[in-house]
Amino acid sequence: MNRQIHLNINGEEKSVYIRNADTLLTALREQLGLTGAKPGCENGDCGACTVIIEGMPQKSCIMLAVEGIGKQITTIEGLNNTxxxxxxxxxxxxxxxxxxxxxxxxxxxxxxxxxxxxxxxxxxxxxxxxxxxxxxxxxxxxxxxxxxxxx
CATH class of the missing domain: 1.10.150.120 ([2Fe-2S]-binding domain)
Structure with missing residues (x-):
């Protein structure tokens, strides 16, 4: 069963429809088309899916999308010529x-x-x-x- 949640991605409020078990990586890639975070090991070992949550790097493959509610999430698409x-x-x-x-x-x-x-x-x-x-x-x-x- 899908439900709608709101996430703050790269400074913008985004709505996504997820299952409770969906990872942040899945929501970013499949719901929002933000494909910079890559699926690699999908168990938190490789770091290809790293995003920044509240200023700290986080592996989005081991974080549930619902855990991102109310947090500032930055993806590679949110960086601009740093x-x-x-x-x-x-x-x-x-x-x-x-x-x-x-x-x-x-x-x-x-x-x-x-x-x-x-x-x-x-x-x-x-x-x-x-x-x-x-x-x-x-x-x-x-x-x-x-x-x-x-x-």
Whole structure:
């Protein structure tokens, strides 16, 4: 049985019809056409589905859509030429691109929470996402290039 809920996505109120068991990832992709968050492992391990909820990265594949009611949700589509997006391009911090939106969301939240992050903090935050093509060095370079501009 479907029910209507309202979610604040990228600063806009959106109505979606969901089953109680639908994940936020499902609602974003199938109801709203926001396909930047990718289904990967669908059990919270890979981070391809990462979005930002109330300023913190969250894996949308393990969050029910109903849990997003009343929260500020940002997807990759809600970012607009942020410094980390530009750094990913400049440092070639992607290969196949499947994990890229999740990494960008995680890195964006990292820089918002820890604008002076040291390497140990960066390493810790990067552990939540997986890149099968192994672009880790380039991703770290992208993060550090933005962090150095903030200093």
């Amino acid at each position: 410094p980390i997006q530009q750094a990913f391009l400049e440092k070639w911090a992607f290969q196949c691109g499947y994990c890229t939106s999740g990494f960008i969301m995680n890195c964006h939240a990292l820089m918002e929470k820890h604008p002076d992050a040291e390497d140990v903090v960066v390493e810790n935050w990067l552990q939540s996402n997986i890149c099968r093509c192994t672009s880790y060095q380039e991703i770290k370079e992208a993060i550090h290039s933005v962090l150095s501009k903030n200093s």
